[in-house]
Amino acid sequence: MNIGEASKASGVSTKMIRYYEQIGLIAPAHRSEAQYRTYEDTDIHTLRFIRRARDLGFSVEQMKTLLALWHDRARASGDVKAIALEHIAELDRKAAAIAAMTATLRHLASNCHGDGRPDCPILDDFADAPPESDLPEVSARFGRANIG
Amino acid sequence: MNIGEASKASGVSTKMIRYYEQIGLIAPAHRSEAQYRTYEDTDIHTLRFIRRARDLGFSVEQMKTLLALWHDRARASGDVKAIALEHIAELDRKAAAIAAMTATLRHLASNCHGDGRPDCPILDDFADAPPESDLPEVSARFGRANIG
DNA sequence: GTAGTGCTTCCCATCATGGGAAGGTCAAGG
DNA sequence: CCTTGACCTTCCCATGATGGGAAGCACTAC
Known part of the structure; x- marks a missing residue:
């Protein structure tokens, strides 16, 4: 899935997806041979998580923490x-x-x-x-x- | 009155006073021989007006309009x-x-x-x-x- | 093979505000 | 008269999350 499709599937603009990658909120996307970013279903899942948190007013910093907790199965x-x-x-x-x-x-x-x-x-x-x-x-x- | 005193008297920071002047919200202040900005009581009055409007959440653009209306004695x-x-x-x-x-x-x-x-x-x-x-x-x- | 769409990176703008540097000015005290 | 410290000046940069747009490749459909 290219970034445009990922954007439609997640509700996060392509601009913001690249921005989130740049500031380290999400991991750098895998790249195709032509250096196109490619996204899997798990990436879309993460982007939707971000979208939901963003809609609820969380800052990028807070989302960083929330994502870390989400990925930590042993979190409290x-x-x-x-x-x-x-x-x-x-x-x-x-x-x-x-x-x-x-x-x-x-x-x-x-x-x-x-x-x-x-x-x-x-x-x-x-x-x-x-x-x-x-x-x-x-x-x-x-x-x-x-x-x- | 120098800008520091004007700031204390109006509650608007010196940074913001210069900024408001730069963007044309307020008229350029008179200058002393050494190019220091000087302020009269009427200027303080204007700055307080701005401070009040700002505290009530008005944008700079809205304040521009409000100031114009304030100075227009015939406004509706x-x-x-x-x-x-x-x-x-x-x-x-x-x-x-x-x-x-x-x-x-x-x-x-x-x-x-x-x-x-x-x-x-x-x-x-x-x-x-x-x-x-x-x-x-x-x-x-x-x-x-x-x-x- | 070409047109059109999509991707890339890079730079700039927003809005109101603050930080800080480099340098000039002024008032008070030795 | 000279120093010290507080004040002023301009200029540049940063914030946070987002969008706009340009220049240049890559891909797809016809």
């Missing part, structure tokens, strides 16, 4: 669960950051009549809200939310 | 509200994507006894879950969630 399920729980906690933190943003924005928007008049509480808030040091809020605790 | 509040609502919708989409991930992960983790035994439903799911085309789920609708 607690090790896997710990990674999952840590990731859940991280996602919860991001969700909380987003929720805080939307709550503030919804409040501001609800006070903005949103018609042709220039008066706008949203801009007023942006211009006059106290700097974050006054409120130990989300952005202070979690840093810049890289969710944009 | 509806224009501002539209941007805010669109941003809220985007944040809600991301929150939904995160919620879907955590729901799945929580379910998998709850079925994982998480002790020293190797049996692990989490890895089993990763290895055997059907490819995403079977389920028109979050990742398919919203693309790769860049929330990681």
Whole structure:
């Protein structure tokens, strides 16, 4: 199976398959005589594993660990669960950051009549809200939310 | 006021102040004889505005528009509200994507006894879950969630 | 044998942010 | 007056995961 077929079968783009190989997430693919990468069913299985983990928001680093645990038949399920729980906690933190943003924005928007008049509480808030040091809020605790 | 003081007064790092100037989000600062950037209170006001918008998750492009509207005394509040609502919708989409991930992960983790035994439903799911085309789920609708 | 598709590698872009080097400037204290 | 240290300048590079695209082979179908 060439890389294009492997991509279709796994749902991982050819670009990403090559990238994952380059950074060592997956082993270098076998090559045909013409240096084409070739993939077996087991490789597709691995790629699907990666796809699934990626869809659940795991980073490449986490996937490296998960793949190692997957290949280690003697691993402790607690090790896997710990990674999952840590990731859940991280996602919860991001969700909380987003929720805080939307709550503030919804409040501001609800006070903005949103018609042709220039008066706008949203801009007023942006211009006059106290700097974050006054409120130990989300952005202070979690840093810049890289969710944009 | 030099850039360091402006940074402390606004909560925007010196690096980012220079960057915002470079990409045209803010006007080039006045310079001292020694080419040091100097800032007035009005500049700090603008930087705080940016800081606030950034903390609420707005992109640089959105901030550009918001700043333009802020400086336009004749703007319609509806224009501002539209941007805010669109941003809220985007944040809600991301929150939904995160919620879907955590729901799945929580379910998998709850079925994982998480002790020293190797049996692990989490890895089993990763290895055997059907490819995403079977389920028109979050990742398919919203693309790769860049929330990681 | 040629057209078209697929593969290869290599470089560049994203977005917002930080790190760090090399060198100029300023204020305080000896 | 000169040194020291803190500050400023510009320039380059890195992040993480992903895509775009070019130049050049390889393969397939007709």
